[in-house]
Amino acid sequence: MDAITPRTPPDDPVPGATDSLIQVRGLTLRVGAAAGEVNILRGLDLGVAAGEAVGIVGPSGSGKTSLLMLLAGLERPTSGVLRVAGHDLAAMDEDALARFRRDRVGIVFQAFHLVPTMTALENVAVPLEFAGRPDAFAAAELALRAVGLGHRLAHYPGQLSGGEQQRVALARACVARPPLLLADEPTGNLDRATGAQVMELLFGLRGEAREGGRTTLLLITHDEALAARCDRQVRIEDGRIVADTGRAPRDGGPAGAPGAAAAVPDAGAGKGSRGRGGAWRG
Numbered sequence: 001m002d003a004i005t006p007r008t009p010p011d012d013p014v015p016g017a018t019d020s021l022i023q024v025r026g027l028t029l030r031v032g033a034a035a036g037e038v039n040i041l042r043g044l045d046l047g048v049a050a051g052e053a054v055g056i057v058g059p060s061g062s063g064k065t066s067l068l069m070l071l072a073g074l075e076r077p078t079s080g081v082l083r084v085a086g087h088d089l090a091a092m093d094e095d096a097l098a099r100f101r102r103d104r105v106g107i108v109f110q111a112f113h114l115v116p117t118m119t120a121l122e123n124v125a126v127p128l129e130f131a132g133r134p135d136a137f138a139a140a141e142l143a144l145r146a147v148g149l150g151h152r153l154a155h156y157p158g159q160l161s162g163g164e165q166q167r168v169a170l171a172r173a174c175v176a177r178p179p180l181l182l183a184d185e186p187t188g189n190l191d192r193a194t195g196a197q198v199m200e201l202l203f204g205l206r207g208e209a210r211e212g213g214r215t216t217l218l219l220i221t222h223d224e225a226l227a228a229r230c231d232r233q234v235r236i237e238d239g240r241i242v243a244d245t246g247r248a249p250r251d252g253g254p255a256g257a258p259g260a261a262a263a264v265p266d267a268g269a270g271k272g273s274r275g276r277g278g279a280w281r282g
């Protein structure tokens with residue numbers, strides 16, 4: 001396993017500290033459950049450069065969503081280094097983590113987590129309003145139109161199909177054009193055509209110039225086309241990274257450099273063209 005996923009010893013300085021958006025080292029997550037202790041993540045090392053698109057693949061129950069929850073500051077690590085956009089998430093209190101999420105992170109949850117008593121438009125606009133955007137509702141409407149939901153603005157989540165709810169969640173995550181977008185199966189409930197449209201929007205968002213750099217994408221997916229479209233694919237099995245087509249944290253070379261790469265069997269091979277969609281801008 002170590003042969004394909006080189007490890008950095010825990011006492012080394014964090015490599016690439018200046019340009020890494022995500023710095024994870026020796027990350028573990030252990031929870032106590034009624035049925036006994038569960039070691040969900042067992043020592044992850046992952047460095048992600050600003051602007052990179054990373055596809056996270058792996059079997060059900062391997063720990064993908066748990067990693068996303070840690071990166072979003074919604075779950076506390078048991079041990080290890082967890083730095084995102086220069087913030088040491090393990091050392092921050094709940095208020096600081098909430099501000100971090102508001103200003104830095106867009107999240108598309110596997111189960112959407114829309115507010116059932118708010119319309120689609122309100123679900124997207126209200127977080128923007130909290131962040132102080134005077135044009136929150138206009139920007140939210142644009143984002144919903146961009147995911148093909150211009151005709152469902154006044155609908156409540158309970159009146160929307162699964163795929164439509166997923167697109168509302170996506171619009172909500174992307175509308176503020178966050179430096180980091182974390183998405184858990186963002187095309188999981190979509191038909192092929194809509195999935196392709198959402199994929200264009202995701203990568204279009206990434207392609208847009210943004211103050212402070214390009215949006216970094218971390219996409220958990222079983223969708224091979226989506227994983228293949230990413231710059232890099234990381235495979236998690238049983239709480240460990242077992243393959244990473246990108247650079248190892250310590251080699252500093254370009255993504256996919258010979259010697260640092262390991263094939264990710266079900267993630268596809270090629271990289272797609274970088275779509276450019278300006279539709280998110282409010």
Ligand SMILES: Nc1ncnc2c1ncn2[C@@H]1O[C@H](COP(=O)(O)OP(=O)(O)OP(=O)(O)O)[C@@H](O)[C@H]1O
Pocket residue numbers: 031032033038040058059060061062063064065066067110
């Ligand atoms: N609060 C918890 N208590 C106990 N076990 C948990 C808890 N949360 C997650 N787990 C376990 O941790 C493992 C990883 O869960 P996780 O949701 O991260 O998997 P996943 O890779 O996202 O799977 P899927 O592809 O099915 O979404 C699973 O075995 C799950 O049962």
Ligand SMILES: [Mg+2]
Pocket residue numbers: 064065066110184
């Ligand atoms: Mg999951």
